[in-house]
Amino acid sequence: MVSKAAVMTQKLKADRKIEPAMLGLLLFIVVEIMFFAGLISAFLVFRLSPVQWPPAGQPRLPIEVTAINTVVLLLSGFTFYKAIKVLREGKKGLYLSLLSFTALLGILFLTTQGYEWIQLVKFGLSVSSNVYGGFFYALVGMHGFHVFGGVLALLWVLVRSLMGAYSPKHHLGVDLCRTYWFFVVGLWPILFVLIYF
């Protein structure tokens, strides 16, 4: 026999308008935005002052490759958006393909960033070389770390999707992952424009 408390709990869950997990994630993203705003404002102190920036003798940042990489990341945001849309329509095969493609684009972005870092270190730009290097690796590195976390979450959601954990009506995990992914995707163009130009 189901207790009265259990029935009440079920009713409260059914009436719930805001998922606690989503609220928690949004609060986490608010904290992350404050974190990046702090880093960006510290960067602006140097970037917007009439001192030479970047300092003389520093390697040129690869704008073209990073611009293409930006398109890759933005495309991953679009494919994730489409994936959720087709999941709601019940097209599971297409959903899985789009989600896999999103994860692949995320991995491609990270790989390209990693390659770029290796080249820059070879040309002499390191964290400890000067403020320019410190800011570059702090801002781009922290974003890369967040993308890495997003890719792990994406792979986890992909595995759960293959196990049949999500349906057109119940897909909170996918929604959470999408919200976080949109945050990292939306943040990157701002960092790209600030740091590379």
Added chain:
Amino acid sequence: MNKLTNTLTLVLVMWMVLAPVAVWACPLCVNATPYKDGLLWAVGLLIPVPFILAYLMYGWIRRAA
């Protein structure tokens, strides 16, 4: 106690009158640094961020509920 307070106040006032540079230390610092424009923009960026975020969260919760 009152006498001590009065003496300290007098010393501080005399110090400010005789050595005004020490009192204006902060404005002098801001004007002396080459980073003053950057500092202005950085503070200008940071101040509105918490308010914007709080407003967005409030809007989202109100819309969802």
